[in-house]
Amino acid sequence: LAKTTQPISMDSYEGQEVNITCSHNNIATNDYITWYQQFPSQGPRFIIQGYKTKVTNEVASLFIPADRKSSTLSLPRVSLSDTAVYYCLVGKSYSGAGSYQLTFGKGTKLSVIP
Amino acid sequence: DVKVTQSSRYLVKRTGEKVFLECVQDMDHENMFWYRQDPGLGLRLIYFSYDVKMKEKGDIPEGYSVSREKKERFSLILESASTNQTSMYLCASSSSGSYNEQFFGPGTRLTVL
Numbered sequence: 001l002a003k004t005t006q007p008i009s010m011d012s013y014e015g016q017e018v019n020i021t022c023s024h025n026n027i028a029t030n031d032y033i034t035w036y037q038q039f040p041s042q043g044p045r046f047i048i049q050g051y052k053t054k055v056t057n058e059v060a061s062l063f064i065p066a067d068r069k070s071s072t073l074s075l076p077r078v079s080l081s082d083t084a085v086y087y088c089l090v091g092k093s094y095s096g097a098g099s100y101q102l103t104f105g106k107g108t109k110l111s112v113i114p
Numbered sequence: 115d116v117k118v119t120q121s122s123r124y125l126v127k128r129t130g131e132k133v134f135l136e137c138v139q140d141m142d143h144e145n146m147f148w149y150r151q152d153p154g155l156g157l158r159l160i161y162f163s164y165d166v167k168m169k170e171k172g173d174i175p176e177g178y179s180v181s182r183e184k185k186e187r188f189s190l191i192l193e194s195a196s197t198n199q200t201s202m203y204l205c206a207s208s209s210s211g212s213y214n215e216q217f218f219g220p221g222t223r224l225t226v227l
Binding site: 032 | 149154155156157159173204205214215216217218219220
């Protein structure tokens with residue numbers, strides 16, 4: 001089971017780019033890297049997922065180096081509404097009996113300052 | 115818009131009571147999950163189900179059971195509630211092709227007195 005390590009908290013000013021790095025040294029060959037965002041009193045929300053190199057969507061970018069032992073979630077020009085907890089997950093992306101190995105860690109609490 | 119709904123946002127029960135938490139999804143997803151979330155501990159998986167009537171234990175199944183009689187509905191049961199089961203309970207679902215992209219409900223905050 002791939003364990004992830006990410007900073008407990010980060011602060012950023014509005015308008016800045018924020019990069020949150022997650023380390024996952026024992027990632028397996030067919031593991032995917034997934035990031036979620038959680039606002040207070042809400043369930044987590046899927047942000048982005050990748051396997052290698054770079055993935056970009058309308059919300060964020062995900063950078064994964066060649067060795068895949070870490071990944072970086074990049075949030076461009078954050079606003080106050082990006083204040084949330086961000087979770088990095090590593091796991092296999094398929095279904096079936098006995099295959100579930102996804103674990104949510106404690107996440108990174110991002111505080112955006114005006 | 116995809117939706118996962120949970121039967122209650124807030125619930126207060128007494129020690130020893132049997133508690134049912136219901137979750138319904140409208141996305142025809144095969145996988146459904148129950149988590150609990152506690153301060154400082156993150157989300158921890160209680161049970162998941164990958165098909166009707168199929169279930170597997172997660173990291174902390176003790177004191178809980180689940181039921182999935184219909185594809186859209188996944189119930190979490192506390193047979194005899196205890197104070198250490200006071201927590202936020204989150205239900206999620208995902209398609210068979212991806213565990214990783216899960217859709218979460220709003221959560222139920224359960225207090226056991």
